[in-house]
Amino acid sequence: MNSSPDPTAALLDAVTLTARRLAGDDEVSPALHPSPRPEMGDYSTNAAMMLAKPLGRAPREIAAELAIAIEAELGPVLEKTEIAGPGFINLFLGDAWYREATSLMAATGAAGVPPVEDPERIIVEFVSANPTGPLTAASGRHAAYGDSLSRLLKATGNRITTEYYVNDGGTQVQNFAASIAARMNGEEPPKDGYKGTYVNELAERAKAEGHDPADLEKLALTGVAWMVEGIRGSLGNFGVGMDDFFSERSLYEDNLVDRGIERMREAGHVFDEDGAVWLRTTDFGDDKDRVLIRSSGEVTYFGADVAYHVDKIERGNDRLVDVLGADHHGYVARMAAAMEALEGGKAEFEAQIMQLIHLVEGGQRTKMSKRAGDIVTLDELTQDIGVDAARWFLLQRSHNQTIDLDLDLARSQSSENPVYYVQYAHARIQSILRKAADESGDNGGDPLAAPVDPSEKALVSKLLEFPAEVHEAAEKRAPHRICAYASETAAAFHAFYRDCQVVGAEGEGVEAARIQLCAVTAETIRRSLELLGITAPDRM
Numbered sequence: 001m002n003s004s005p006d007p008t009a010a011l012l013d014a015v016t017l018t019a020r021r022l023a024g025d026d027e028v029s030p031a032l033h034p035s036p037r038p039e040m041g042d043y044s045t046n047a048a049m050m051l052a053k054p055l056g057r058a059p060r061e062i063a064a065e066l067a068i069a070i071e072a073e074l075g076p077v078l079e080k081t082e083i084a085g086p087g088f089i090n091l092f093l094g095d096a097w098y099r100e101a102t103s104l105m106a107a108t109g110a111a112g113v114p115p116v117e118d119p120e121r122i123i124v125e126f127v128s129a130n131p132t133g134p135l136t137a138a139s140g141r142h143a144a145y146g147d148s149l150s151r152l153l154k155a156t157g158n159r160i161t162t163e164y165y166v167n168d169g170g171t172q173v174q175n176f177a178a179s180i181a182a183r184m185n186g187e188e189p190p191k192d193g194y195k196g197t198y199v200n201e202l203a204e205r206a207k208a209e210g211h212d213p214a215d216l217e218k219l220a221l222t223g224v225a226w227m228v229e230g231i232r233g234s235l236g237n238f239g240v241g242m243d244d245f246f247s248e249r250s251l252y253e254d255n256l257v258d259r260g261i262e263r264m265r266e267a268g269h270v271f272d273e274d275g276a277v278w279l280r281t282t283d284f285g286d287d288k289d290r291v292l293i294r295s296s297g298e299v300t301y302f303g304a305d306v307a308y309h310v311d312k313i314e315r316g317n318d319r320l321v322d323v324l325g326a327d328h329h330g331y332v333a334r335m336a337a338a339m340e341a342l343e344g345g346k347a348e349f350e351a352q353i354m355q356l357i358h359l360v361e362g363g364q365r366t367k368m369s370k371r372a373g374d375i376v377t378l379d380e381l382t383q384d385i386g387v388d389a390a391r392w393f394l395l396q397r398s399h400n401q402t403i404d405l406d407l408d409l410a411r412s413q414s415s416e417n418p419v420y421y422v423q424y425a426h427a428r429i430q431s432i433l434r435k436a437a438d439e440s441g442d443n444g445g446d447p448l449a450a451p452v453d454p455s456e457k458a459l460v461s462k463l464l465e466f467p468a469e470v471h472e473a474a475e476k477r478a479p480h481r482i483c484a485y486a487s488e489t490a491a492a493f494h495a496f497y498r499d500c501q502v503v504g505a506e507g508e509g510v511e512a513a514r515i516q517l518c519a520v521t522a523e524t525i526r527r528s529l530e531l532l533g534i535t536a537p538d539r540m
Contacts (some may be wrong), residue, residue, distance in 0.1 A: 006114070007101035008032070008464050009414035011043060011074075011091075015093040017070040019047040020199070022056055022062070034461055038454065039419070041082060041090030041460070048087040048413045055170075059087025095452040098460045099513055103448060105463065105520045111471045111527035115157025122158050123312050124150045124503045125233070126323035128165040132176040133228040134198055135234045135377070140378040141357045144533065146323045147240045148479035149352070150413065152390040153535060156474045162243045165230070165308060169248045169303070176221035180206060181213035196375060202226060206507075234378050238387055239533040251307045257299055259311035261292055261314045269341040279306070284337035302331075306338045309349070313339075326355050352477055354399050361407040388534045392419035395532055396483040402478040418487055419534065427540040429522040435501045436515050444506030447516060455515060459492040463524050470531065479532060486528040493521050 012032040020028050032048035048063035053401045055062060058081055064199030067081040067089050067406050082090045097293040105112075126146025129139045147163065154160045167173070171192075179193035183203035189195050201225055211219055228245060235242060251257050261277060269280050281303075282289055292303035299307075320339070324331065332351045339349040359366045361374055366376060382390050389410040396418065397403045415421045452460075465485070473481040502518060504513040526536035 006464075006467065007097070007104055008043075008468075012022075013089075014073045015045050015070060018066060018073050019051060022066055023051050023071060025054060028054075034465070035090060036369065038457075038458055040084065041077045042093045042457070043091045044084070044088050045091070046088060048083075048089060051339050052087070054106070062152045063087045063089050063322070063334050071216055072501065081173075095377050095450075096177060096448065098452045098457055099448045099450060101464060102460055102513070102520055106516050109523075111466050111524040113155050113467045116471070119157040120318040121161075121316060122153055122319040122321060123161045123315070123317045124153070124321045124323070125163045125165055125312075127231075127240075129231075130167050131171055131224045131231065133196055133227065135378040137359060137376045137381040138357050138376055140238065140381060140390060140490070141394045141399075141403075142323055142325075142354055143235060143238055143240045143378070144391045145354060145399050145479060146353070148391075148482070148532050149237060149323075149474075149477055151475040151533065152380045152470060152479060152482070155531060161315075162241075164242045166224070166228060167229075167248050168221075168243050169252070169304070171222060174216065176223055177216045180219055180223050181216060184211075184213040187251070196371055196491075229442055238378060238382060239391065241271060245406055246308065248308070251311070252299075254311075256311050257293075257303060257307040260307040261303070263310065264338075264341045267341060277303075278478050279338060279341065281334050281337035284340040286333050290334050290338075302334060305335065306342070309335070309339060310342060313347045317347060319350065322349075322351045323403050324351050324353050326352060326353060340342055350477075352399060355402045358367055358402070358404045359407060360404045365404070386468070387501075389417070389419050391533050393485060395479050398478060398480050418483070420540075422486045422490040422529065423535070423537055424540055426495045426522055426529070426536045428492065429518045429525075430538040432497075432518050433522070434516065436511075438440045439503055445510075445512070447509040447513035450507060450509035450513040452513075453496075453500050455492075455496040456514070459489075459496045459517065459521060462489050463520060466524050466528070473531075482528055486525060486532070489525055489528065493525075 012030075015030055015032055016028070020026055028047075028050060030045050032043050032045050035041045035044050047065050049059045051057075051066070052059045054384050063083045067083060067184065070091070071078055071081055075093075077090045077100070081092065084090050124146055125136070127139055127142045129135060129142075132318075135143070138217050150160050150162050161215050171279045173265075174193055175190065179189035179199050180194070180202050182189045182193065183200050183515075184207055189199065193199075204492050205226070205325045206213075206219065206222065211222060211468050213219065221273060232242075232245070261270055264279060269283060270292070271278050271280060276291050277293040278289050279292050280289050291300050292306065293299050309320060322335075328351070332353070334348055336350070339347065359381070385393075385407060393405045393410050394403070409417055410419075413420055416422070468490075469481060469485045473479060473485075489540050498519075502514045503511065505514055
């Protein structure tokens, strides 16, 4: 059998080698998939059907010949093959293959993930909520997603920078300062101001530190600084450590707006009309051209954002990933057009649009509004249900879907709560391993020669899927796949624990083999939870 550190890759290598020999073609690349049911074997390949056209023969006829060659190539680890349907070859692996696979995972580091062939330098910008109030539970979904996505991209070998874009300029910050000033004067905030209780607290702090409510510019800078300080703390408590907080004001201080516009003007994509500066985004598929600088001289939101992305490119990033709110669909095409105008496709831009979150308690939804003040903050959410539960429930569905976060379920400590179920599997394994270490009751023998229970096979097969699942989740920008994988792995372990005694198991090498399987399972669950930013407790 091939000595690849990935047992399934070694299996595919053997199938591919035999298929290429038969076809006389080194380009043949058959697939290998886990079989859906035990009676259909352990893995199935379409190799014979791939060879039907080049060989000019019936797939089942080729399958009969190919199956014999695969049996010879794999040797004793393969019990038998069966031909199914139009020409699939089902592979029935022997106990030795599963024991060797577990041993190999243990020896090379369980839950190892090979790097992508062409790693990229990627900047992931996420959350970036206006610094005019505390982070809400909705911002928590952005934080959980962006952080987990960054972990996945890093796990697959990419160089990752995480960043929060601080909108510390513009009308909303002016309104924020005016709201603080109004509260300092004992007045109601202006119509477009902010009315949350946190504004009262900021006003009290500003008064205590001797700030002048008439100095709105200084009050804006100070208020934003305080809010960013709080945002950093909330993210830190949520397990999110940003590499950088990028200030919108620095775009103007460092002349990035003019620099970005000049780059696009040199490329012929910027024009002046009616006193305003425009980007001809229609050249790149947008439905209309966009204003960068108004006739008044004011830089538009889009103009500032283009300048920010110029800076991202100039920092040497290959890919710019923006995690955006549900109201940003129209923004994506124009920013993609700007990136094309800036870079000619050299730096890839992508936007991941987050959908809404609703908190549900007792069957009733709660509303969240930073401006109105009736908000549920991220800190309040995590204090209620805990960081682990919050991250799981915010990640377990695709970011393309609106979610209802059931607070009652998230609080429960039962198998109905999915994060509790997965964490309990890890804690149970650690208990088994502690018991094994205390009793030292190994009954001797070679663990590689120990027989394998069907539930052990199912668990090993699930563990072997981890590297591919991580790559798939990273490639599809889908952390929720890891939630599903962790749940399936926990279920496979619980079934194994139900069916198989570990400590004190009878039979030559059986106890040692099962202890090893438990250790590999624990590491895989721990690594899965780590990619989600969730802890793997040793005791519960």
